Amino acid sequence: xxxxxxxxxxxxxxxxxxxxxxxxxxxxxxxxxxxxxxxxxxxxxxxxxxxxxxxxxxxxxxxxxxxxxxxxxxxxxxxxxxxxxxxxxxxxxxxxxxxxxxxxxxxxxxxxxxxxxxxxxxxxxxxxxxxxxxxxxxxxxxxxxxxxxxxxxxxxxxxxxxxxxxxxxxxxxxxxxxxxxxxxxxxxxxxxxxxxxxxxxxxxxxxxxxxxxxxxxxxxxxx
Amino acid sequence: xxxxxxxxxxxxxxxxxxxxxxxxxxxxxxxxxxxxxxxxxxxxxxxxxxxxxxxxxxxxxxxxxxxxxxxxxxxxxxxxxxxxxxxxxxxxxxxxxxxxxxxxxxxxxxxxxxxxxxxxxxxxxxxxxxxxxxxxxxxxxxxxxxxxxxxxxxxxxxxxxxxxxxxxxxxxxxxxxxxxxxxxxxxxxxxxxxxxxxxxxxxxxxxxxxxxxxxxxxxxxxxxxxxxxxxxxxxxxxxxxxxxxx
Numbered sequence: 001x002x003x004x005x006x007x008x009x010x011x012x013x014x015x016x017x018x019x020x021x022x023x024x025x026x027x028x029x030x031x032x033x034x035x036x037x038x039x040x041x042x043x044x045x046x047x048x049x050x051x052x053x054x055x056x057x058x059x060x061x062x063x064x065x066x067x068x069x070x071x072x073x074x075x076x077x078x079x080x081x082x083x084x085x086x087x088x089x090x091x092x093x094x095x096x097x098x099x100x101x102x103x104x105x106x107x108x109x110x111x112x113x114x115x116x117x118x119x120x121x122x123x124x125x126x127x128x129x130x131x132x133x134x135x136x137x138x139x140x141x142x143x144x145x146x147x148x149x150x151x152x153x154x155x156x157x158x159x160x161x162x163x164x165x166x167x168x169x170x171x172x173x174x175x176x177x178x179x180x181x182x183x184x185x186x187x188x189x190x191x192x193x194x195x196x197x198x199x200x201x202x203x204x205x206x207x208x209x210x211x212x213x214x215x216x217x218x219x220x221x222x223x
Numbered sequence: 224x225x226x227x228x229x230x231x232x233x234x235x236x237x238x239x240x241x242x243x244x245x246x247x248x249x250x251x252x253x254x255x256x257x258x259x260x261x262x263x264x265x266x267x268x269x270x271x272x273x274x275x276x277x278x279x280x281x282x283x284x285x286x287x288x289x290x291x292x293x294x295x296x297x298x299x300x301x302x303x304x305x306x307x308x309x310x311x312x313x314x315x316x317x318x319x320x321x322x323x324x325x326x327x328x329x330x331x332x333x334x335x336x337x338x339x340x341x342x343x344x345x346x347x348x349x350x351x352x353x354x355x356x357x358x359x360x361x362x363x364x365x366x367x368x369x370x371x372x373x374x375x376x377x378x379x380x381x382x383x384x385x386x387x388x389x390x391x392x393x394x395x396x397x398x399x400x401x402x403x404x405x406x407x408x409x410x411x412x413x414x415x416x417x418x419x420x421x422x423x424x425x426x427x428x429x430x431x432x433x434x435x436x437x438x439x440x441x442x443x444x445x446x447x448x449x450x451x452x453x454x455x456x457x458x459x460x461x462x463x464x465x466x467x468x469x
Contacts, residue, residue: 002418090436182449
């Protein structure tokens, strides 16, 4: 007999897949570009210019980022509504991860909406009306001007931390949801690997943000 | 005299609202929750002296192998026969499981789980009019793994502790582990796709949220998450990627 795929099965599998590819891959690219700020404003601006010169950039952005992002965010909220957290009576690590994955998802829904309107489109009147992508000579300065405002910088540190958590735990979830990691020992080992990867990504992400307000990032004086 | 205070969440009939009643019984060493309930049943008077009806609950084996006496004790689901009073925080709070229809007092209707077993074809077809000969030989490791899944007593702890299971919207670890049990069997594997179809519906295996409470609360120590992830692999290989073979 042929197996019929249900709507929910397809939607969930797409949700799991989009989180890793393209969104997870995109985050790595994003942190790479951000890290260009470590070697100075000119390098960062050039990196933005390079990205803007990608052939078919409109389709890449819409098909590779915006559609998967909106799908992952909206369907993620649908999944979150179904949750009945019970951490107080069942206070196990994985049960906390379950709840935190949903909490960071909600944080990201608002943070990424703000972040995209702010830097990609320059549509936050009173804060920023210049798109980083469309003013490649001033890209670094637009970001730096905002990051010097302490509340904005704090929002970004929270946003970066939530994103990194969501991806690092999301990789682990993808591995078990697609039946790649199965046994208890493998679950534990891939769990450690995801934690290590998350910590590494957090350091890279935060350091790149610092590079906009402190030349060279945290280790600027030594490198 | 030493006493034990017991709070019971009661419901006189399926439609009536729930309410708490407080009882107090004399302490004895080695009491378990069932013997407390039996003590209350002898003389159903609340702590404040009010006459009430004897509390009702389900019980059978009294050695944690039948699963029928499962209830929520001090907020956590477990079997009441193996819940020893000496190990519990006082006062002891007894509630019926919350994820199944509550019939009366501590009794719930768990027929949802039986329906799940029927849906996933949780048996092996052996009927024939002729001698089918000896069964196929199995790898000893597979036999041991299947033995672990075969210990399921359908108590419902995994579903009660699951943050994704509510209103029967998710087929749950109990049924998924039985899919694994029968798909691992050489004869059972003949009905593999029917079982996979059973766990790939709108309330299917993808509703698992990986909170992993199921494997923590399972009184039979069944590797439930392993079963779920094995079936994730099977549903991806045979369900999602099955068309690549055609």
